[in-house]
Amino acid sequence: MRSPRLQRLPGCDAVLTAKGSLVVVGTGIESMGQMTGAARVAIRRAQRVFYLATDPLTAQSVRGLNRRAVSLHGLYEVGRHRLQTYATMTETVLAEVRRGLRVCFVLYGHPGVFAMPAHAAVSIARKEGYRAVMQPGVSADACLIADLGVDPGRNGWQSYEATDFLLRKRKPDPTAGLVLWQIGVVGRIDYVTGPIDREKIALVTEALVRTYPRKHLATLYEASSLPGYPPVIEPVQIGKLHLAKAISPITTLYVPPSKRAPLDKKMRARLGLGPASRVSCLRAREPAAT
Ligand SMILES: C[S@@+](CC[C@H](N)C(=O)[O-])C[C@H]1O[C@@H](n2cnc3c(N)ncnc32)[C@H](O)[C@@H]1O
Known part of the structure; x- marks a missing residue:
């Protein structure tokens, strides 16, 4: 039997195993032209895709790349503190990583700019020993x-x-x-x-x-x-x-x-x-x- 692939990433406390992974990508701001090639590949390859989009065209193009893509927009609730919503989003994404799946989390713009759940998901996933990366995108x-x-x-x-x-x-x-x-x-x-x-x-x-x-x-x-x-x-x-x-x-x-x-x-x-x-x-x- 092959031994699991081991790797260390910067900021990661644990040794990583190849099972269960997270890639966080951005759509850019302009719905059709600003998603990077790397983001497209990550969305296509993922077994689970969660996305937050601000316009229907972007949502459509994410779903076009991966028909399993699920919007997290429904987690927003009027009157609910933003931090609670972000924590629920982070946990929703991480639950699938913990099940051993290749997960892609898609946010609009650059996924690391004013995007607390994206950073939280990457940092928790790494601490728990999963491979987790964020790709840069086109921000506002x-x-x-x-x-x-x-x-x-x-x-x-x-x-x-x-x-x-x-x-x-x-x-x-x-x-x-x-x-x-x-x-x-x-x-x-x-x-x-x-x-x-x-x-x-x-x-x-x-x-x-x-x-x-x-x-x-x-x-x-x-x-x-x-x-x-x-x-x-x-x-x-x-x-x-x-x-x-x-x-x-x-x-x-x-x-x-x-x-x-x-x-x-x-x-x-x-x-x-x-x-x-x-x-x-x-x-x-x-x-x-x-
Ligand atoms: C939660 S942040 C998201 C930022 C996004 N992740 C990015 O990479 O630009 C929302 C803020 O980003 C800025 N923003 C988002 N969309 C924008 C747009 N189309 N034009 C200018 N600013 C925008 C505004 O300041 C807005 O209040």
Whole structure:
């Protein structure tokens, strides 16, 4: 009899056996074109597929790749704490891994971006000795970088979940770009339905005007999930953020820098870079900054 294949993965406490495995993949944001080839293969090969999709076309393409695919959307309940829902999702996925099956968990966007059940499933599976991997996917901020023409390497990049941003009094650096996720569901920890809560969004306005001028122009952004449809790109003054019409649960806010970071000439000299090295040319100018 062949001995079981043994392997260690980083962050894994146990020696892995080949039986029961988990692969977590993303669909990308745009329903038809952003799923990677590797994700397609993983979905096809799996004996059990669980998925969370935000639009019918994505759900259809996952089911087209594997007819056994089951949606976990039904686990969301109005009024139920998000963490409870996530724990149930994680356990649903892990139960099949523990039965010795090849399981694929499919989430929208990048499966590791704001996707607590995906990380929990991988980490618990590894601790229990199962092979578990996460594949990268196309996230909303990857689409934002492309659609808004901003480069995180130009001025630096800060990225926060909106509720966390308020609760932990995060202090943004006005010389770097800022991405605020889940702005349309700020302060909500249940499954969100119904209209956005402008009073809660006003708390984000209040926090941002401590760092940025009220008239500083930010962008409300929604990547298109349908091929051929344009993204929503809506300029908004920071001081009027809570009044903006174009805010939904899938809106991401991008705030460009409002100040330039000064160049440390002593450090430039210590790095052996003279004025002739034109280091400022390495950073193209950020569009739309006020
Ligand atoms: C639970 S997170 C999921 C993120 C997703 N896993 C990803 O990789 O982008 C939901 C948040 O992602 C952002 N998001 C999701 N879909 C988006 C879209 N089409 N355009 C812009 N932002 C989006 C919004 O900030 C939204 O509140």
